[in-house]
Amino acid sequence: MKKLTFVQVIDKLNEFWSRQGCVIVQPLDTEVGAGTFHPATFFRSLDKDPWKAAYVQPSRRPTDGRYADNPLRMQYYYQYQVLIKPSPRDIKKIYLDSLKALGIDVKGHEVRFVEDDWESPTLGASGLGWEVWLDSLEITQFTYFQQVGGKELDLISCEITYGLERICMFIQNKFNVFDLDWQHGVKYGDMHIRHETEYSKYNFEEAGIDMHLKMFESFEKEALVLLDKDLAYPAYSFVLKASHAFNILDARGAVSQSERPRYIGRVRTLAKKCAELYLGNR
Amino acid sequence: MKDTRDFLLEIATEDMPAGYVRPALKDLEQSFSKGLEASGIGKFSPVSFGTKNLLICYIKGLPVAPEASSKEIVGPPKRIAFDKDNNPTKQAIGFAKNQGVETGDLKVKKTSKGEYMVIQKKEQGRTAKELLQEKIPDIIKGIRFPKTMRWDDSGLKFARPIESVLALFGKERLNIKIGNVPQKKVAPLFPSQYLKKLKKTCMIDWKKRKKKIKDKILKAVKGIGEKAIDENLLGEVTFMVDSPEVFVGEFDKKFLDLPGGVLKASMAKHQRIFPVSKNGRLINKFIAVVDGKKRKNNKVRKNYEKILEAKLKDSLFFLNEDTKNPLSDNILQLKDLIFHKGLGSMFEKIERLKKLCSFICDKSGESSLKTDIERAAELSKIDLVTHMVGEFPSLQGVMGGEYALRSGENKNVATAVREHYLPQGADDGLPQSKAGAILAISDKIDNVVGFSGMGVGMEKIKISGSLDPFGTRRNAFGIIRIIKDKSFRLNLDELIEKGIELYGVKIKVDTVKFRNQIVDYVKDRIDFLMGDVRPLELKKAVLKSGSFDVADIFKRQEALVGIKEERYFLEAAKVVERTGNILKGAKKEKIGEVEEGLFKEGPERLVWDAYLNSKNKIQDLIKKEKYDEATREYAGAFYEVLHDFFGKVLVNTEDGPLRLNRLAMMKAINALYTERVADLALLPQIVVK
Numbered sequence: 007m008k009k010l011t012f013v014q015v016i017d018k019l020n021e022f023w024s025r026q027g028c029v030i031v032q033p034l035d036t037e038v039g040a041g042t043f044h045p046a047t048f049f050r051s052l053d054k055d056p057w058k059a060a061y062v063q064p065s066r067r068p069t070d071g072r073y074a075d076n077p078l079r080m081q082y083y084y085q086y087q088v089l090i091k092p093s094p095r096d097i098k099k100i101y102l103d104s105l106k107a108l109g110i111d112v113k114g115h116e117v118r119f120v121e122d123d124w125e126s127p128t129l130g131a132s133g134l135g136w137e138v139w140l141d142s143l144e145i146t147q148f149t150y151f152q153q154v155g156g157k158e159l160d161l162i163s164c165e166i167t168y169g170l171e172r173i174c175m176f177i178q179n180k181f182n183v184f185d186l187d188w189q190h191g192v193k194y195g196d197m198h199i200r201h202e203t204e205y206s207k208y209n210f211e212e213a214g215i216d217m218h219l220k221m222f223e224s225f226e227k228e229a230l231v232l233l234d235k236d237l238a239y240p241a242y243s244f245v246l247k248a249s250h251a252f253n254i255l256d257a258r259g260a261v262s263q264s265e266r267p268r269y270i271g272r273v274r275t276l277a278k279k280c281a282e283l284y285l286g287n288r
Numbered sequence: 289m290k291d292t293r294d295f296l297l298e299i300a301t302e303d304m305p306a307g308y309v310r311p312a313l314k315d316l317e318q319s320f321s322k323g324l325e326a327s328g329i330g331k332f333s334p335v336s337f338g339t340k341n342l343l344i345c346y347i348k349g350l351p352v353a354p355e356a357s358s359k360e361i362v363g364p365p366k367r368i369a370f371d372k373d374n375n376p377t378k379q380a381i382g383f384a385k386n387q388g389v390e391t392g393d394l395k396v397k398k399t400s401k402g403e404y405m406v407i408q409k410k411e412q413g414r415t416a417k418e419l420l421q422e423k424i425p426d427i428i429k430g431i432r433f434p435k436t437m438r439w440d441d442s443g444l445k446f447a448r449p450i451e452s453v454l455a456l457f458g459k460e461r462l463n464i465k466i467g468n469v470p471q472k473k474v475a476p477l478f479p480s481q482y483l484k485k486l487k488k489t490c491m492i493d494w495k496k497r498k499k500k501i502k503d504k505i506l507k508a509v510k511g512i513g514e515k516a517i518d519e520n521l522l523g524e525v526t527f528m529v530d531s532p533e534v535f536v537g538e539f540d541k542k543f544l545d546l547p548g549g550v551l552k553a554s555m556a557k558h559q560r561i562f563p564v565s566k567n568g569r570l571i572n573k574f575i576a577v578v579d580g581k582k583r584k585n586n587k588v589r590k591n592y593e594k595i596l597e598a599k600l601k602d603s604l605f606f607l608n609e610d611t612k613n614p615l616s617d618n619i620l621q622l623k624d625l626i627f628h629k630g631l632g633s634m635f636e637k638i639e640r641l642k643k644l645c646s647f648i649c650d651k652s653g654e655s656s657l658k659t660d661i662e663r664a665a666e667l668s669k670i671d672l673v674t675h676m677v678g679e680f681p682s683l684q685g686v687m688g689g690e691y692a693l694r695s696g697e698n699k700n701v702a703t704a705v706r707e708h709y710l711p712q713g714a715d716d717g718l719p720q721s722k723a724g725a726i727l728a729i730s731d732k733i734d735n736v737v738g739f740s741g742m743g744v745g746m747e748k749i750k751i752s753g754s755l756d757p758f759g760t761r762r763n764a765f766g767i768i769r770i771i772k773d774k775s776f777r778l779n780l781d782e783l784i785e786k787g788i789e790l791y792g793v794k795i796k797v798d799t800v801k802f803r804n805q806i807v808d809y810v811k812d813r814i815d816f817l818m819g820d821v822r823p824l825e826l827k828k829a830v831l832k833s834g835s836f837d838v839a840d841i842f843k844r845q846e847a848l849v850g851i852k853e854e855r856y857f858l859e860a861a862k863v864v865e866r867t868g869n870i871l872k873g874a875k876k877e878k879i880g881e882v883e884e885g886l887f888k889e890g891p892e893r894l895v896w897d898a899y900l901n902s903k904n905k906i907q908d909l910i911k912k913e914k915y916d917e918a919t920r921e922y923a924g925a926f927y928e929v930l931h932d933f934f935g936k937v938l939v940n941t942e943d944g945p946l947r948l949n950r951l952a953m954m955k956a957i958n959a960l961y962t963e964r965v966a967d968l969a970l971l972p973q974i975v976v977k
Contacts, residue, residue: 078598078599078602079602114585114587118528118579119302140591141588142558162439263621263626264633
């Protein structure tokens with residue numbers, strides 16, 4: 007089998023999951039830490055209506071920056087997110103089939119489902135499931151949502167989040183993310199090294215602390231105003247902005263250990279209000 | 289022969305957390321044996337098997353048809369069941385009516401509590417099939433897990449989604465209704481055949497599986513390193529693979545620059561692989577366990593190796609970041625790190641620890657260590673704000689010690705920082721260095737006092753027994769074990785009081801009352817650590833005397849246990865008992881000093897002379913902690929002479945002053961031993977043969 011490029015892996019997954027009945031959604035255009043933050047997951051997992059979606063979500067985790075010096079960690083990377091509600095009985099098998107569709111021999115590699123209680127304190131979300139390990143590398147987060155936006159869910163969604171770079175490493179047998187073939191003739195590194203180095207420097211050393219502190223306050227205020235006007239989507243986008251501002255402050259070392267939970271709590275309060283508004287409970 | 293069938297229940301689930309399976313199997317076994325016994329089917333010993341995906345319970349030879357059983361029902365006592373004319377009373381009539389029989393059917397039965405009315409009731413038992421079918425859903429729902437989840441709209445909760453259930457009674461498949469879970473469809477097989485077939489696909493017996501992994505690892509290590517296996521990791525991996533295979537992998541030697549603790553923690557946490565050491569040092573090899581022969585191949589091995597190196601590279605990044613500046617540069621960050629809500633910051637904690645350490649140094653005669661220990665206390669918690677401990681919380685202390693050394697702190701300081709969380713559990717090692725031991729004691733006293741002072745630690749433990757949410761019990765045990773091990777001469781009363789004082793206004797309690805509460809709590813732990821001493825009362829006797837000097841408590845216990853069969857020990861005990869008994873009768877009176885002028889009869893003089901002659905010698909022996917000799921001396925001085933005294937002299941005479949004087953004498957003799965050695969009057973049945 008020909009080794010898939012990064013872009014081909016995305017194509018294959020789109021193909022696979024759309025055959026499973028998923029709507030192929032486009033990435034959110036706001037900075038987020040994970041695919042879970044996309045409204046296609048956060049809002050759509052809340053209600054009792056069936057929903058199936060799959061999409062790529064570029065994700066930013068400022069503290070994970072390593073100046074493009076680490077083969078596995080980056081502050082900007084791509085998740086492939088699948089959300090299915092209700093969760094099909096054979097979802098684990100479907101997931102393994104998706105790996106096969108990518109050309110991964112699941113019987114010839116050590117595939118493990120390792121216990122993981124997933125939690126997103128900023129979104130008031132939690133669930134139970136696994137990290138999926140392929141030859142001891144975490145390639146997927148597999149979660150049955152139990153709670154989102156502080157609300158116990160009536161209908162359980164299954165969230166599958168692939169780490170695209172890591173899966174590509176296996177497929178292409180290259181253990182440095184920057185060596186991956188993005189497309190034929192174009193390396194992942196060509197696309198990202200400068201971006202990664204500069205952003206690592208920005209997040210850790212240069213980001214304006216005062217500005218981000220002010221932004222956090224402003225975003226929070228704006229979200230509250232919009233919530234009062236019953237505008238769930240716009241309000242939520244400011245929750246995400248506030249969350250990202252906090253992440254930058256965190257990477258800059260501008261948030262002390264005792265302040266941390268308070269910032270997270272403030273974002274969570276907003277996220278809960280958005281969830282309530284979305285469900286029309288206000 | 290009764291008609292019997294074997295029974296099997298199989299719950300197939302998506303991968304359960306490794307730690308969940310063993311307790312779940314135990315729950316299953318117990319529920320079945322209890323259920324079968326309670327419903328009269330009989331006593332059976334279920335056998336269980338388990339993997340990450342299967343919980344299986346197998347019971348051999350359940351009777352198909354139940355026996356009609358006769359059940360005895362006990363009613364009111366005979367004395368209230370009939371009146372004096374021997375007519376049944378309301379109670380008897382009511383009992384008979386409730387049970388659907390005539391009063392004439394009631395019989396009398398003698399029990400240990402007296403005579404009672406009973407009836408014998410024949411009961412047609414229920415068939416095992418009916419019973420199993422009815423009970424199994426509740427048994428499944430009754431399995432306890434640390435966390436459960438929902439996965440479909442039935443609302444059923446379990447550790448992970450249940451894929452199917454199968455209950456075989458003989459060849460018959462029972463109909464089990466639970467949530468939306470489907471029943472597994474299998475060809476008609478007997479339970480034993482089903483198990484046999486299953487065993488061909490994977491090892492369902494976890495004990496065998498565990499042993500197989502261990503054997504394979506030991507075999508793989510042979511020739512390249514030492515035999516040492518992390519049992520926790522082994523236990524976990526046992527429930528991650530069904531058909532274990534192992535291979536040896538390698539990594540670049542440059543990563544051996546990382547502290548050993550980091551290498552081990554990274555391997556265990558990120559990849560669940562086993563480190564290999566040689567001559568006590570880690571080497572650049574590891575052992576991985578995989579599931580099935582197909583997965584034991586070069587490609588998988590190479591992947592494990594590359595991933596390990598990538599992870600270790602991240603650890604190197606943390607190490608470099610953490611060591612850019614000396615450890616002590618980060619000390620102010622502790623002001624932002626909460627020790628516990630209501631108990632202030634970690635910075636405040638280390639301030640208290642410094643003072644408590646200094647106090648202990650003075651009290652235990654280790655003043656020369658003071659400078660080092662205070663420095664260690666100051667540095668002890670800084671590793672909590674490092675990257676490495678953020679990534680591997682289990683390395684707290686270990687990293688602190690490592691970073692202290694790299695920051696140029698002296699070895700005593702670094703060792704003390706490294707050791708001060710020890711012991712982490714009942715089987716864990718103790719701090720080796722004196723400095724580490726003193727810092728460890730301080731840290732634990734500060735924890736016990738703080739968490740108890742919030743009014744949660746101590747009370748919760750008292751109520752629940754098994755819970756130890758704030759580690760109070762673990763800390764208390766730790767304190768005692770360390771003091772005993774190092775033979776520090778410390779009075780715990782003082783130490784605990786100091787610990788309370790250092791919290792200042794953070795703990796609003798009556799200091800003396802609170803101190804005594806903690807002291808009692810710690811004493812109970814000492815009692816436990818003293819082990820299985822017979823008679824049990826000997827421990828109480830030792831704990832009742834002397835100051836709360838832990839090392840001395842163990843010393844006295846040891847001495848007395850060694851001589852408890854000796855005649856002189858029993859004589860000493862008799863002296864303590866008799867003088868103690870006399871004093872019990874005089875609790876309210878004020879007993880003063882002995883006045884020799886009041887002596888009236890000869891034996892009084894003799895007893896008092898015995899006291900005056902032996903007092904100094906006995907006290908001296910006690911002071912030198914020669915408790916064996918002190919006991920011998922005490923018995924020799926008083927046993928005979930007191931025996932004579934009690935035969936001839938009445939202590940409790942009508943003459944008040946005379947009586948008080950005699951009591952004063954008894955008190956002096958009693959106290960000579962009980963104040964410092966042991967209150968042997970607590971022993972049961974002291975007989976001098």
